[in-house]
Amino acid sequence: MWRSLSRAGLTNIPTLLTRSAASLLSGFLCLLAPHAATAQDAQEFSTQAGTVLVETLATGLRHPWAVEVMPDGGLIVTERPGRLRILRDGELSAPIEGVPDVAARGQGGLLDVALDPQFATNRALYLTHSASDGDGYGTVLVRATLSDDQRRLTDVRELFRMSKFTGGGQHFGSRIAIDKDGSLFFGIGDRGQRDRAQDPRDHAGAILHINPDGSIPASNPYRGGTEGRAEIWSKGHRNPQGITFDQGDGKLLTVEHGARGGDEVNNPQPGKNYGWPVITYGKDYSGAEIGEGTAKDGFEQPLYYWDPSIAPGALAVYRGSMFPEWDGDLLVAALKYQLLARLERDENGAITSEERLFDGEFGRIRDVVVAPDGALLIVTDEDNGAILRVSKAPTQ
Structure with missing residues (x-):
């Protein structure tokens, strides 16, 4: 031609x-390519707290999984294929160098990011990700330092590696909550092998607890390592992907995936067992029954459950000034129904009602955090993932 x-x-x-x-x-x-959105990318929605404004801060992210607010106001966000970026002043950075190699397989990849309480001075952060070895795949937690120019990670050190790697590509967990003493709580799912959640010598299906240097806290129930893995805090969890502390009362709260139903909100206590797969409020995807019913001696009940499943991706407790009507309420990101669930609580912390926001409007909602100004930050787990900001709509 x-x-x-x-x-x-x-x-x-x-x-x-x-x-x-x-x-x-x-x-x-x-x-x-990832890029910041324009100010025109905003929508208003009616809620029980009045009209809220949802602004798109950035798009083009590849399956973003977690977002955190940095002390200077920048947003640091993970992408599941293994990238870590910063959104600041409307600009998305190039991928930060030095991120550990991840096994981006199935539900795995680069997962959560959490900033050390002293990040403003030590620039330390924590990441969870799936890794591979000769036996398969599993969840790992690392500590690293963000360079002064914020372009690379240095001093990357593995603090935790789960005990048994296997071939499945599901139920890696794994979000991080940092206690007031600086110790780390995080969850790992049953890796698609449900009986592992009942084995105290297996990290799968558990909430884990370690010190910021990887050592074992004195409060852990199996600290001696004779009856169970020393890092284990609680067992019987199917796939916990939300974990946080309520700054109001200091309680640890988690949210985890059920099967076709049986998503749960729990308050994990040391040495307690939360039932999976012996008891559950859900059925298998085939419709078959799972376990022995919904209750049994020796197993804890959830604070709340969903049936059918909403596929929860993250959990936050609202403690902010922008939405005083939501004070103390739980906010749950949902993947399957593509919504944000607000769980209202009474003065004793009991969940009394549920409001569903943004149903199907933005795709799979993977993470939700409360920003310092009281607005919400949300990421959507899509090929063309976004960072969204939810705030009070301006009054006319």
């Missing part, structure tokens, strides 16, 4: 077509 056009004297057409194709390709790549 090019030869015949050239012979006809149209020698500039290949160049023009090549430039046109390059322009189209460049435009296509720009659409795929």
